[in-house]
Amino acid sequence: MPDSIVNDFSLRIATPNGTGSQTSNLIIFRALFHMGLAPSSKNLFPSNIAGLPTWYQIRVSPEGWQARRENWQVLLPLNPVTLAADLAECAPGTVVIDNADMKGVEESIFEGFIRYPVPFDQIARDGISDAKLRPKLRNLIYVGVVAELFGIPEASLRASIESVFSKKKAVADINFEAAMLGATYAREHLQKKDPYRLTSAEQTAGKILIEGNDATALGCVFGGCSVVAWYPITPASSVAEFLIGHFARVREKDADGANRYIVVQAEDELAAVGMAIGAGWAGARSMTSTSGPGVSLMSENLGLAYFAEIPVVVFDIQRVGPSTGLPTRTQQSDLLQVAFQSHGDTRFPMIFPTDPKEAFEFSCAAFNLAEHYQTPIFVMSDLDLGMNLWVSDELEYPEAPIDRGKLATDEVLAKSAEWGRYLDIDGDGVPYRTVPHKTTDPRTAHLTRGSGHDEQGRYSENPEVYARNLDRLARKIDGTVDRLPAPIAHAGEGSGLGIIAFGTTDHAVREARAGMDSLVPYLRVRSWPFHASVADFVRNHERVVVIEQNQQGQLAQLLRIAFPELAPRIDSARYYGGLPLSAAFVRDAIEERMVKA
Amino acid sequence: MPDSIVNDFSLRIATPNGTGSQTSNLIIFRALFHMGLAPSSKNLFPSNIAGLPTWYQIRVSPEGWQARRENWQVLLPLNPVTLAADLAECAPGTVVIDNADMKGVEESIFEGFIRYPVPFDQIARDGISDAKLRPKLRNLIYVGVVAELFGIPEASLRASIESVFSKKKAVADINFEAAMLGATYAREHLQKKDPYRLTSAEQTAGKILIEGNDATALGCVFGGCSVVAWYPITPASSVAEFLIGHFARVREKDADGANRYIVVQAEDELAAVGMAIGAGWAGARSMTSTSGPGVSLMSENLGLAYFAEIPVVVFDIQRVGPSTGLPTRTQQSDLLQVAFQSHGDTRFPMIFPTDPKEAFEFSCAAFNLAEHYQTPIFVMSDLDLGMNLWVSDELEYPEAPIDRGKLATDEVLAKSAEWGRYLDIDGDGVPYRTVPHKTTDPRTAHLTRGSGHDEQGRYSENPEVYARNLDRLARKIDGTVDRLPAPIAHAGEGSGLGIIAFGTTDHAVREARAGMDSLVPYLRVRSWPFHASVADFVRNHERVVVIEQNQQGQLAQLLRIAFPELAPRIDSARYYGGLPLSAAFVRDAIEERMVKA
Amino acid sequence: MSDTPIAPNTNRLGLTKSEYGGMPSTMCKGCGHDRISEAVIQAAYDLGLDARNLIKMSGIGCSSKTPAYFIGKAFGLNSTHGRMPSFATGAHVANRDLVPLGVSGDGDTASIGMGQFVHLLRRNARMVYIVENNGVYGLTKGQFSATADRSSPSKRGAHPTEEAIDLCGLALELGAGFVARSFSGDKKQLVPLLKSALSYDGLAFIDVISPCVTFNNHEASTKSYTYQKEHDVHFHDPTYVASFEHIDVEYEEGETRDVRLHDGSHLLLRKIDRDYDPTDRHAASRVIDESRSKGEVLTGMIFIDIAKTSLVSSMQMTKTPLAMLEEPELRPSRSALEKVMAGFRF
Amino acid sequence: MSDTPIAPNTNRLGLTKSEYGGMPSTMCKGCGHDRISEAVIQAAYDLGLDARNLIKMSGIGCSSKTPAYFIGKAFGLNSTHGRMPSFATGAHVANRDLVPLGVSGDGDTASIGMGQFVHLLRRNARMVYIVENNGVYGLTKGQFSATADRSSPSKRGAHPTEEAIDLCGLALELGAGFVARSFSGDKKQLVPLLKSALSYDGLAFIDVISPCVTFNNHEASTKSYTYQKEHDVHFHDPTYVASFEHIDVEYEEGETRDVRLHDGSHLLLRKIDRDYDPTDRHAASRVIDESRSKGEVLTGMIFIDIAKTSLVSSMQMTKTPLAMLEEPELRPSRSALEKVMAGFRF
């Protein structure tokens, strides 16, 4: 082992859920950011409010990789319940900072590790007078120990603590003091025996710290969304909760100080999506955010929006399914369900953001797409992106103006002799949308319906009329590729193996590629239906492996359907344990296939 | 035109909905059956209770084909609203029996047709004294006219009328008399000018007349179903309604005359499927029947049944989608939705009955499958099969005994030292199912859940445990092919083009093949996941065309996913106008491709 | 009388009644639902209502089809079975100037729609909500709905196995501010109630007994025309006076209650025998419940509370309908984003 | 006293109380839900209940997790959010010998579950239905549920914008036969109510105020321990006497009501101040409603009707649980099929 490893290791903190340790972990994380490092954080928390084991993993790397690192070099096993298991998972030589006051712990289990025992209880008892505050403040002690052992400057620590407790100076002070108790103890009693060190760096220029759901919420504000109907569900709740805050702060009020938005907490997801669709029908930009179980409940109403051609944006912050599954773990397993949900011939376009910046951009763009194509647009995020804190590029002001799409205004209607709500005037399958009060032309008034209708929106059971309508809808959905985010190609060597990935999988893929001797060509898909260039990429390689976070290889299946002639070359490598994907998994998957090839 | 065409033409009757004409049409149909003919009937009715146009098509053919014939040789345009349109759709030389008393009708519109004008109103006025009965009885007049013109023996007519009014002799008599008014008029005033004739035949030995939903209901009774929870929806309602009758008549009562079943009309489909799943969990054979919109509402609860491994049978009597679509027209467009519904990695096995006999057999078998594999089984019928009257082979008593599958009985548990509800003891991915009161072993009691669980059914967030469970579920579902109905191959010539079809499409396909010079090989798929023999069939042909009744080519897409290496050869021909499929459509689809090939 | 328009055969907008019509009905001849559509047309015509400010919302069922048959100049959304309340709420908050006229059935509301109906009542968004109550699922051919009385057999003689839900009782329990019941055969009562509902700023619920002539109009039915005629008991004799009319009905004190509605119009309730106070929620539940046990069907203005604030008013929303806002109002400035970014830096 | 078991530390089945326990709870320390689980264990132990005849049913929420923490010897189904009533109904009709003990939350029942809850009450299938009512969505971190009072702000100070639903009032309106309210902090009242519910042949509903210490136990909350303690008003002082015990509580006439339950046990209600008749549905709604406006939270046996017939009884079902029937009873004979076929021939 080299005697010094700088800014390139990861730290795992094991605590019981709901004990306040999250604040301490956040403080360490932000302190690193303050040092100019681009750390990654993965919060592996249970579906429980307090008591169950939780792990927080902080990683630093010279490149500022954001993917989860599979192994860790430093462990703080502060949860008695999981102590043994946590240690068992560690490689020999792992640095272990444990609570020396823990009762009944066999010394032997620490063998083979670089151990720093710290009497946290005693330090707390001696150093924190106020017994009421002690339980929470004691968590700050390990912050100080970590800072001292690995070299987080006091300034960064203080800055971090102050930012976490923002305005509350007094609170910040006592927390800082508590942290100092740990630092002091470490300085006086711990002899540095490990090679891991932190030093200030230049990784954070133009970077921000943000959760994906926060960026998604901002995208809605700048995307012009004004009606939000939601029902709480992990990991989607914070989209609406952040949104409430951003609306209040940045959506300009009217002259009387009244709100230019409304957020309704509905009684369930059927109602949430119903309200959002009703609002879209009446001409407001509307959305709902949910996760798998909610999507399953929305499918009938979404079928109406599809067939009646009503704009609405749905955010699916994916978690582990099927059923209740693991509500606090991450997956990309709703694709097939979303794509073909609701009975009959339907297709629901999907967009796949990969990081907070795209979460913002795609969320903003989704409203233009929904209104232009007059159909539900799904933004497929996931728990890893949505609920973890990411070091992201700053969000850029949207270039594209708000585009209400093809609206039946008086001008438009004046030009068109023949009029019909579902008339394909431009031959692109996209009709002109009506919004009450947007026109005075009496021809536009009609009863929107989910039953069979002709070009004028009148009820019809005529077989030709019905088939013609389904064909137009198919053309319309095929056409969405003109405006959906195009795939991004990362050139590589050779035409043997190619990689396809989407969403949060991208981070592990890019890290894995960087770490390999030969650079494998990689295409990141950003939407479905697929662009023609996706087919080109597959065609240009003997074999393509789709890396995804589900059991069935759902994107691979969508590719096989979209490009049957290329289906034989499409392979997939799948992880579905619920933890954020690691570069190691990707590397193995690729190497395995390179050998085969 | 040959001067005599015997037992080979079709008759189209146009009337307003809800005027009682259905009874008359049924009488004609049953009279033909009584003559030993195997007629086909297609009831093209509107989504309305009374007033809108409805058409009834009766067809006779030497082979007794049951598919819809695209053209008709005899028309009764008795609906003033559609008179002109109905005539416009007819080929020259069509026989037209019209109401001479209809006001304001241009003589000219009958030009080019073989016309038999009949003063129905006047005949009714003169012949039917009771003004209250007249509106209904007048419909019998055209029955008599048809009988006289084309040669339905009086005996068959009487037999038919008596069977329709079963016990009510008096009612039968006045109806027969009304029919005779028409017959007499025709005899006295109409000069036979057309070549179409009916004669007795031998097509009905061992045949019965039955609606698909009726056979489906019987299958549930003989399949051992005891709990039914449903919510009304066209075209599925009659499954439950027939079932109520059959239960009462043929499910043996207990010693006290009490019922050995329960049928609950739920408040909606979420509740209907919830009750059915709850009953399956408690150990009863349970089912729910619905159509597209209902399936869309069931998807969250079905995800629980999939993941918690609870048996339940769902009958999807498909209608035209998306959304409300055309509730009284037929399609096969719920496949993709059903196969991958509910969030997360799920698959729901589907069975495709093609006629009443299979509707009975598959419905019966579905309960064994659901209990053996402990998963929801979908029986995918449609409106054409479910609500039309079919000439079918007699239903045969089920050979396979009722098989409750792998149950955790005391015997089983005695043998197995290690026990877990989800433990894969036999290596086939199918665990042993627990039913309260079926065992006294205390180890079996547990809390069934849709959240992550280990082999013992205990809550677990462990990534390996979760992935292992998903893998076992995948193995289990793959294994269903061992018991799902296998495909049926119809040999043909050459290895160029092959046909694949399923469900009601089969009738048009078999008729089309019979009518072609070169017999195209044909495989009828009867379930999904697909058997290996389906891949063999595709592999053995340069090109395979899937004939289906939906817009997206849904079965073709499932084939491309299942057999990626064969995807390039899989093509599809699709009809989705909502009328039952005709042989003509299939013939065109095949010929077009034979030219190409 | 409020039913007299400004000039013969035209209303204050100069429109004839036929201009409030819709497509030809496809209901069965004699269906109660058609009578309700006529009443809606009458009310809209009398009020001189601008069809562009009304949106017709419905679920699925025969009843839910009727919006196609009245006020063809208004937009409408025929949504999904039992979920109309959510679509109507969404449409109204998107454009607060659009007043939803919701038409539902007893199956659509009391069976599959119960959850959304209950929460719609709580939310009190401005809307007129009509249940065309026939005790059966008409469109699916006559199965019992959740409002079918246990004493009321089907044509085949089967009886419901569960208690009927009294939607008015439920609405009262859930705090609805406008609860009325009427009969499709009684335009004289239904029209003024509809007008009052359209003048009410909140959720106005009207349960209208509307016989299904095809599946539930037989002797033994408690939802038949005959049954309703024989058991109908009126609370009061209602008269509606629009804000643009002056009250010219003379009445003695104590004989008539004058309810002033949000838009300045008046609902005059002339006492019949007993004096009934439609502003006492408890009395209301007690009375309809007692009358039910007596086999009566009380109709009229059961309860009204004009003090309740509607959803939009309680939400501090801008007066401009959200649907009419454009980029300048909807998209914050670059500097706004810059400020937000600052917070994410350090 | 009914709480005294036959022999010290064991009940009539010879089981200790710990044998009615479950897995260790994962609720927050002090969560009201844990107290309810304890009460359930106490009731089951006192009754000498055979765990194999009980099925624990729940939806999704902190409350809905608790069936894992009591009576581990019973089977249970932790179903989907708001849909437990349908699963419980299905399970019970499949095996009528299994009594469902349903545990739900105010979000699970009053928000997403409202539709099924209403129809469960109508259907009256035998079942104990407990709502662990804390006014918030605990598991999703504290959003308001439909039972949150408008006067009760969140920790952040926001107020609900909609009226709270009183589940007991709703249950009464919908004709429920057993309606009670209690408090997780009041075992003395809750345990006898639970036992009575378990002895009732029909839908027994108990709304239990169960504070969420993490998200809704602050000063201003009306669902906090303190608030409930300060505003709790008891109807009576309840005592449960099992059928296998003899009534040895002495009481003066007129002071106590004796309600005889279906299984022969008795619920003795000792009058506190006013005399309250729990068999008068109207009085019940009026009283809980008035007390609500007075800011009181009335608890106890609000309403009971032992005359109602439960779903299974009204369905003429065989005594043998359907789940226990096998091929001989389930599959009709060949001749039966032959008879049916005859009808399809001609």
Ligand SMILES: Cc1ncc(C[n+]2csc(CCOP(=O)(O)OP(=O)(O)O)c2C)c(N)n1
């Ligand atoms: C999800 C769903 N389930 C079932 C149906 C079938 N369906 C159509 S209308 C209807 C009931 C209508 O009853 P009601 O609301 O009382 O209206 P009515 O026809 O009596 O006026 C049902 C069950 C449907 N369209 N959608």
Ligand SMILES: Cc1ncc(C[n+]2csc(CCOP(=O)(O)OP(=O)(O)O)c2C)c(N)n1
């Ligand atoms: C279909 C669906 N929507 C949303 C959720 C997320 N969710 C889990 S629990 C819960 C609310 C629970 O509240 P309550 O029933 O009051 O239980 P409590 O936690 O307060 O005891 C919600 C909304 C879910 N699991 N499923």
Ligand code: SF4
């Ligand atoms: S079926 Fe009944 S409800 Fe429907 S239209 Fe006919 S009469 Fe009216």
Ligand code: SF4
């Ligand atoms: S969050 Fe609230 S309801 Fe959930 S366990 Fe904690 S205290 Fe109980």
Ligand SMILES: [Mg+2]
């Ligand atoms: Mg109805």
Ligand SMILES: [Mg+2]
């Ligand atoms: Mg709660």
